[in-house]
Amino acid sequence: MLSNLANLFRYRGLIQSLVARELKARYRGSVLGLLWSFINPILLLSIYTFVFTVVLPNRNPIAQPYAVFMFCGILPWNWFSSSLMEASNSLVSGGNLIKKVLFPAEILPIVSVLANMVHFFLGLIILIAFLIGYRHWPDPLGLLWFPVVVVVQLIFTTGLALFLSALTVHYRDIRDLLQNLLMFWFFATPIIYPWQDENVRQYKWLFDINPFTHLAVSYQEILFFPGPVGHATWLMVLAVVSVFVFLGGYWFFDRLRDSFAEAV
Amino acid sequence: MNAIELANVSKIYRRYSGRQFATLKSALLQRSILRDLSAAETFPALSDVSFSVPKGCTYGVIGRNGSGKSTALKLVAGITKPTSGTVKVEGRISALIELGAGFHPEISGRENVFINGIMLGLTKGQILDRFDEIVDFAELREFIDAPVKTYSSGMYMRLGFAVAIHVDPDVLLVDEVLAVGDEGFTHKCLDKFAEFRRRNKTILLVTHSLGLVERFCDEAVWIDEGRVMGHGDPKRLVDAYLTAVEKGEDTLLATTTAKAVEAAKRADGDAPHPAEGVIPASSDDAAGGPETASTEPELKNFFEETEGRWGSRDIEITDVTLIDKAGTPSFVFHSGEAMSVRITVDAHSPITDFVFGFGLFNAEGVCCYGTNTYLEEMTPVHIEGVVTASFDIERLDLVEGTYKLDVAVHKRDGFPYDYHRLLYTFRVKSRTHDAGIYRPPHTWSFTGAVNFTSEIDKLT
Numbered sequence: 001m002l003s004n005l006a007n008l009f010r011y012r013g014l015i016q017s018l019v020a021r022e023l024k025a026r027y028r029g030s031v032l033g034l035l036w037s038f039i040n041p042i043l044l045l046s047i048y049t050f051v052f053t054v055v056l057p058n059r060n061p062i063a064q065p066y067a068v069f070m071f072c073g074i075l076p077w078n079w080f081s082s083s084l085m086e087a088s089n090s091l092v093s094g095g096n097l098i099k100k101v102l103f104p105a106e107i108l109p110i111v112s113v114l115a116n117m118v119h120f121f122l123g124l125i126i127l128i129a130f131l132i133g134y135r136h137w138p139d140p141l142g143l144l145w146f147p148v149v150v151v152v153q154l155i156f157t158t159g160l161a162l163f164l165s166a167l168t169v170h171y172r173d174i175r176d177l178l179q180n181l182l183m184f185w186f187f188a189t190p191i192i193y194p195w196q197d198e199n200v201r202q203y204k205w206l207f208d209i210n211p212f213t214h215l216a217v218s219y220q221e222i223l224f225f226p227g228p229v230g231h232a233t234w235l236m237v238l239a240v241v242s243v244f245v246f247l248g249g250y251w252f253f254d255r256l257r258d259s260f261a262e263a264v
Numbered sequence: 265m266n267a268i269e270l271a272n273v274s275k276i277y278r279r280y281s282g283r284q285f286a287t288l289k290s291a292l293l294q295r296s297i298l299r300d301l302s303a304a305e306t307f308p309a310l311s312d313v314s315f316s317v318p319k320g321c322t323y324g325v326i327g328r329n330g331s332g333k334s335t336a337l338k339l340v341a342g343i344t345k346p347t348s349g350t351v352k353v354e355g356r357i358s359a360l361i362e363l364g365a366g367f368h369p370e371i372s373g374r375e376n377v378f379i380n381g382i383m384l385g386l387t388k389g390q391i392l393d394r395f396d397e398i399v400d401f402a403e404l405r406e407f408i409d410a411p412v413k414t415y416s417s418g419m420y421m422r423l424g425f426a427v428a429i430h431v432d433p434d435v436l437l438v439d440e441v442l443a444v445g446d447e448g449f450t451h452k453c454l455d456k457f458a459e460f461r462r463r464n465k466t467i468l469l470v471t472h473s474l475g476l477v478e479r480f481c482d483e484a485v486w487i488d489e490g491r492v493m494g495h496g497d498p499k500r501l502v503d504a505y506l507t508a509v510e511k512g513e514d515t516l517l518a519t520t521t522a523k524a525v526e527a528a529k530r531a532d533g534d535a536p537h538p539a540e541g542v543i544p545a546s547s548d549d550a551a552g553g554p555e556t557a558s559t560e561p562e563l564k565n566f567f568e569e570t571e572g573r574w575g576s577r578d579i580e581i582t583d584v585t586l587i588d589k590a591g592t593p594s595f596v597f598h599s600g601e602a603m604s605v606r607i608t609v610d611a612h613s614p615i616t617d618f619v620f621g622f623g624l625f626n627a628e629g630v631c632c633y634g635t636n637t638y639l640e641e642m643t644p645v646h647i648e649g650v651v652t653a654s655f656d657i658e659r660l661d662l663v664e665g666t667y668k669l670d671v672a673v674h675k676r677d678g679f680p681y682d683y684h685r686l687l688y689t690f691r692v693k694s695r696t697h698d699a700g701i702y703r704p705p706h707t708w709s710f711t712g713a714v715n716f717t718s719e720i721d722k723l724t
Contacts, residue, residue: 013388025368096365096366097383101359
C-alpha cells in the first residue's frame, strides 16, 4: 500500500494533465466555456440569497450580510459534494482505462476531487468580489489558516472519494444513495444557518460529530466572522481524523483494486 | 537474459454471484456484502502457465478464441495480477491491447496524444520531440486539432497505434491489432516491428494470423484452455496447432453428421413409408442417378438443398464412413489426398434391381460431382445380406471448404430403397487459398525474363 502511495507521486504529471483535460472537456462545445464555472455559483447564490433574505429572512445579526455568510459555506460544500458524486462514478465511467491500460486506478477519483477543487478556486474569485462589494474584511492573520482548511478538506474528501469509488464498482446504487445522503448532510451542516444560533447549540453534540461542520465553520471563521479564528482546535482534530479517513479509504481501495478490471 | 518470464502462473477469474451488478440494498437485506465481494464462482483462465521470452526475441502466442491468450498478455502488461505464480518483465512495457483506450472524445487529437503518451509513461518533453513523428505515422496531420469524437474508427485506431508505438518500449505487447488500417498502414506497422527487432527489443505478439507467426516470430507458445500446449519453433508449433484445430473440427463434423443422420431417421420414421410395389409409371428414364429426380410422388425435389432420408428400406444403408489416406475414419481431408467413402448396406431380401449412387456438394449446394453404378455401366444382378461398397477417390482435388455427401441405393428407375440426402459433412483443408470448387492438378511454367521468390509477401 505504501509503495502504491509513493507511486502516486510519480504519476503527478498524469494527474495534472488529466485534471486539465477534465476542465477542458467539461466546457468544450459550450458557448460560455469556462465562464460557467463562475455563472453556476452566482446563480446558486442569487437564489439562496433571495430565499433567505426576502422569503424566509434570516435575521440572525451575526450572519449579516447573509449572502456573504452563506457563500463561505456553500463553496466548499459544492467542492465536497460534486467531488464525491463524480468520484463515485469515476471508476465505472473510466472502465476502459482500467481494463485496457496499465493505469493506477486511484488516479480517477483523485482527478475528480482535484478538478472540483479548481472550480472551488474559481468560485473563490466570486466570493472575493462579494467581500469587496460588501466591504466585509476578514481578519488578515486568520487568512493564514485558509490553506490549512483547504488541505484538510482535500485529504478528507479524497479519502471518502477513494472509498466510494471502489464501492460503487461493486454496488452501482451508491450513486443514488449518495445523492440523497448529501442532501441530508447539507442541511445537517451549519452552512445556511450560523453555528452560533441558539437553536443549533441545543444539538451541539450532533453537529460536533459531523466532520463537515468543522470545515464549514472554519471557512466562516476565517473569511466571515470578525476576530481571530476560534475553531483551530476542532480543525486540528479533524486534520488527524482526515488522515485516518484517507488511509482507511486508500486501504479499502487497495484491497478491492484487483477486482476492478474484472467487475467494472 | 529473459525479458519476460512467467513461472507457474494461474489466473482465476471470479464470477460475482451470477448477477451482473449487485445492489447495495439487496446486499444489506440479505447480509451478503461479504459474500458478494468474495468469489462466488471461479473460472480458471490460465492454469500453471510458464514460458519465458529472451530479450530481443519476437515471441508469438497462438491459440483458439477464449484459450487465455489475452489474459496472459494482460498479466504481462500488469493490468491484472496473477492468482498464483510470478510474472517478471524487464524494462518499459507498451501494450497495444486496446488502441486509444484513454482517448477523451471531446478534446482534440493533439491533446489526446499528450495525455495518452503520459499515460503510457512518457514525459511532456519526450512527446513534444516525437509529436510530428506520431502524427505523420498516423497520417492525421490535417485532423490533429479536431476533437477525437469526429474521427472515424480507423483514424482513432491509427492515432492510438501511433502513440503506443512511439513510446519506445523495451517490451512491446501486441494483441491482434494489426488489422486497424489499410494495406499501406499495416505494412508501415510491420516495418516498425521490424525496426524494433533490429534494435533488439522484445515483442510479444498475440494473433490468429498464423502466417504472421511463422514469418515473424523467433519462438512461439501455444495456449489452449489456459494451459501451455507447447512452445518452441513457430513452424512446428503452428503445424501442431493446425492439426489440433483439425481434430477439433473433426469432432464437430462428426457430431454434425451424427445429428443429421439421427434427425433424418426420426423424420423418416414419422413420414409414411412408400407403399410396396408403387412403381413409378415412367420407367423408361430408368438410368436415374442420384441427380435424376425420381417421379416417386413422396420424393422431395432433388435440387432442394434440404437434408433428409427416405426410401423403402428394402436395401438399407446402415453405415457411411469417410476414410482418409491413412485408413482411419475422418471428417477433415487435405486437398489432393485420397478419400474413400465406405457404404455398408443390408439387403433384407434378394434383390435384382439396384444402383449405388454417390453425390458430392459444396456448402452452397452446388453439385460438384455425381455418379452411380448404373451410369458407370455396372448392370445389377443380385444383392443379398450385408454388403460393403467403397467409393475410392484417388485425389480429392477440391478447394478448401465444407462439403456434403449424398449416398443412395435405388432402383434403376430411381425408386429409392434408401436415400441419404446431404447427411454427411466433411471439410477439405488447403494451404493454398485458391478459388472455385475443383482444383485440377497443375503446375506453372514460364518462358522469358520472369522471376519469383517463394517468400510469402502476404501479411495475413
